[in-house]
Amino acid sequence: MAEALLRVRHLKKYFPIRGGLFSREVARVHAVDDVSFDIQPGETLGLVGESGCGKSTTGRTILRLVEPTAGEVWFEDRNVTTLDKRALRQIRKEMQIIFQDPYASLNPRMTVRSIIGEALVIHKLARNRREREERVVQLLETVGLAAEHLRRYPHEFSGGQRQRIGIARALAVSPKLIVADEPVSALDVSIQAQIINLLEELQQKFGLTYLFIAHDLSVVEHISTRVAVMYLGKIVEIAPAKELYTNPKHPYTEALLSAVPIPDPTMKRRRILLEGDVPSPIRPPSGCRFHTRCPIRVPSCSENDQVLKEVAPGHWVACQVRS
Amino acid sequence: MAERLLDVKDLTTHFFTDDGVVRAVDGISFHIDKGETLGVVGESGCGKTVTALSIMRLIPQPPGRIVRGRIDYSGRDLLELPPKEMRKIRGKEISMIFQEPMTSLNPVFTVGEQIAEALRLHEGLGRRDALDRAIEMLRLVHIPNAERRVREYPHQLSGGMRQRVMIAMALSCSPKLLIADEPTTALDVTIQAQILELLNELKARFGMAVMLITHDMGVIAETAQRVIVMYAAQVVEEASVQELFKEPLHPYTQGLLRSIPRIDLAATRKQRLQTIPGTVPTLRGEARPGCRFAPRCEFARPAHFDNDPALKEVRPGHKVACFLY
Numbered sequence: 160m161a162e163a164l165l166r167v168r169h170l171k172k173y174f175p176i177r178g179g180l181f182s183r184e185v186a187r188v189h190a191v192d193d194v195s196f197d198i199q200p201g202e203t204l205g206l207v208g209e210s211g212c213g214k215s216t217t218g219r220t221i222l223r224l225v226e227p228t229a230g231e232v233w234f235e236d237r238n239v240t241t242l243d244k245r246a247l248r249q250i251r252k253e254m255q256i257i258f259q260d261p262y263a264s265l266n267p268r269m270t271v272r273s274i275i276g277e278a279l280v281i282h283k284l285a286r287n288r289r290e291r292e293e294r295v296v297q298l299l300e301t302v303g304l305a306a307e308h309l310r311r312y313p314h315e316f317s318g319g320q321r322q323r324i325g326i327a328r329a330l331a332v333s334p335k336l337i338v339a340d341e342p343v344s345a346l347d348v349s350i351q352a353q354i355i356n357l358l359e360e361l362q363q364k365f366g367l368t369y370l371f372i373a374h375d376l377s378v379v380e381h382i383s384t385r386v387a388v389m390y391l392g393k394i395v396e397i398a399p400a401k402e403l404y405t406n407p408k409h410p411y412t413e414a415l416l417s418a419v420p421i422p423d424p425t426m427k428r429r430r431i432l433l434e435g436d437v438p439s440p441i442r443p444p445s446g447c448r449f450h451t452r453c454p455i456r457v458p459s460c461s462e463n464d465q466v467l468k469e470v471a472p473g474h475w476v477a478c479q480v481r482s
Numbered sequence: 483m484a485e486r487l488l489d490v491k492d493l494t495t496h497f498f499t500d501d502g503v504v505r506a507v508d509g510i511s512f513h514i515d516k517g518e519t520l521g522v523v524g525e526s527g528c529g530k531t532v533t534a535l536s537i538m539r540l541i542p543q544p545p546g547r548i549v550r551g552r553i554d555y556s557g558r559d560l561l562e563l564p565p566k567e568m569r570k571i572r573g574k575e576i577s578m579i580f581q582e583p584m585t586s587l588n589p590v591f592t593v594g595e596q597i598a599e600a601l602r603l604h605e606g607l608g609r610r611d612a613l614d615r616a617i618e619m620l621r622l623v624h625i626p627n628a629e630r631r632v633r634e635y636p637h638q639l640s641g642g643m644r645q646r647v648m649i650a651m652a653l654s655c656s657p658k659l660l661i662a663d664e665p666t667t668a669l670d671v672t673i674q675a676q677i678l679e680l681l682n683e684l685k686a687r688f689g690m691a692v693m694l695i696t697h698d699m700g701v702i703a704e705t706a707q708r709v710i711v712m713y714a715a716q717v718v719e720e721a722s723v724q725e726l727f728k729e730p731l732h733p734y735t736q737g738l739l740r741s742i743p744r745i746d747l748a749a750t751r752k753q754r755l756q757t758i759p760g761t762v763p764t765l766r767g768e769a770r771p772g773c774r775f776a777p778r779c780e781f782a783r784p785a786h787f788d789n790d791p792a793l794k795e796v797r798p799g800h801k802v803a804c805f806l807y
Contacts, residue, residue, distance in 0.1 A: 350761065355743070377743040404745065422703045
């Protein structure tokens with residue numbers, strides 16, 4: 160087995176809620192609660208779950224855009240969680256992020272030239288202005304834009320084009336890993352397909368590895384090699400994409416998949432409707448976190464913490480009933 | 483033969499802004515039959531929401547204005563009604579739910595007061611009776627502990643609950659038509675499934691018609707009987723849901739259907755997504771002649787840039803606005 164590019168071990172992120180006279184910590188949001196996984200070089204790991212499940216926080220904690228509460232993140236042979244500021248800046252050259260909202264993640268006062276060129280300046284990746292300019296144009300062309308866009312500002316572009324700029328910015332430092340946090344959720348379907356295809360082409364061309372975070376299960380299925388499903392801060396199932404979608408084991412994964420509307424009116428499916436809403440991550444349920452909504456729960460589910468167990472090669476599930 | 487409930491003819495709504503005229507809806511015609519669900523599908527900015535707001539006569543004026551067309555509803559043209567008459571229809575005969583329930587609920591009133599308001603206004607109920615009916619409506623949309631929830635404020639409810647409250651409010655006066663504008667877009671997929679199920683259940687129970695606006699082809703396939711596809715402020719195709727998905731005629735509809743990743747085909751094939759090149763044209767400024775999809779269309783010929791294609795019926799119940807047919 161190849162050496163993993165990224166190894167995440169027992170990652171936790173609790174956000175304190177402060178209140179009272181001295182702003183003491185009165186409670187904690189358990190955003191990410193003991194998450195572990197590996198990403199192999201060249202693969203795409205999809206991370207899916209509903210809003211508030213901790214998938215975005217997981218992505219940001221890996222890059223240390225958010226400081227982890229506990230746990231380790233290993234990028235190749237370096238422990239990202241213990242790096243000092245200087246070393247962290249170095250490693251960010253190898254790990255980049257693309258955000259959901261291309262409107263909010265591009266500085267409105269900067270031209271495309273400076274947005275993409277900034278990273279080249281910071282990491283001293285170009286010897287002079289001309290070389291930098293050439294590289295920026297090359298990056299623009301790589302993502303399907305052109306040199307004529309250099310002097311324009313973000314507001315002059317459509318949503319899809321802005322996402323292309325965000326991708327070009329991430330590519331500027333030639334990273335190995337890109338965390339793509341809901342990169343197509345804000346886009347219309349016809350544009351969404353263009354961006355998904357672009358990400359796939361770039362992966363082929365540059366041998367990129369992706370952590371692809373999204374709530375849209377069809378998009379994740381399309382792009383991912385393996386998929387991890389998160390619920391209330393924990394991974395409940397992880398498996399090769401095809402296996403997960405054809406043979407889901409966790410009752411939450413099943414419900415999630417059955418809830419996706421299928422664009423084919425002749426297809427009639429059995430839908431598993433979950434009761435109620437996702438519980439609060441401030442006071443997550445005891446035992447298995449899904450037990451309050453689970454259609455197949457048994458009494459002991461509210462007592463026993465669930466750990467991931469391998470039920471088939473590479474297919475891990477955290478459910479005592481199904482494993 | 484199905485009975486017509488609403489007949490929209492040549493509806494044209496423009497916005498007169500400082501930067502020029504925005505032709506948000508440009509001469510569209512369609513109808514809704516009693517008790518059916520009409521899906522309206524299209525990408526952002528294609529005029530779906532403005533169409534709905536025009537029917538409700540809720541276009542902010544200025545800058546907006548309905549410049550042409552008629553909307554026939556039980557023998558009357560809604561566009562000709564005086565504001566007082568329109569108020570009797572809005573919320574009673576035709577009601578609407580929106581994408582973001584938090585912004586359409588009033589944060590300083592309890593959900594009970596908000597549901598009761600419509601009942602007192604339209605049905606002339608007293609305070610007590612209206613509140614009792616509000617509790618009944620909350621039960622109908624499956625909100626647990628309705629007696630307690632009726633006294634709560636919108637911020638105390640989850641997104642899914644808020645959308646249920648919106649639905650309860652919209653249905654409180656048993657409307658004949660419910661316009662649902664992206665009712666599940668802001669919701670997670672498991673909550674979306676709950677809300678769609680609820681809408682289907684209530685539709686069957688009240689026998690009302692639904693105009694469901696969405697960009698999600700999956701939602702259309704599972705809820706609508708008939709569909710209109712909008713592109714750049716116009717209707718480009720109209721068909722029964724079965725026909726539309728089996729044999730889409732307009733190149734835009736075809737492209738749209740091919741560009742969606744399909745979860746149900748996961749195991750059988752895996753291929754590159756097909757895309758529609760380019761982007762949606764701007765609706766601002768001078769109206770240019772020619773098919774609006776032509777710049778992105780693989781079948782476009784020079785002549786298609788000169789004239790507007792008309793929406794014509796090429797098969798029973800299947801209309802398309804394209805020179806290829």
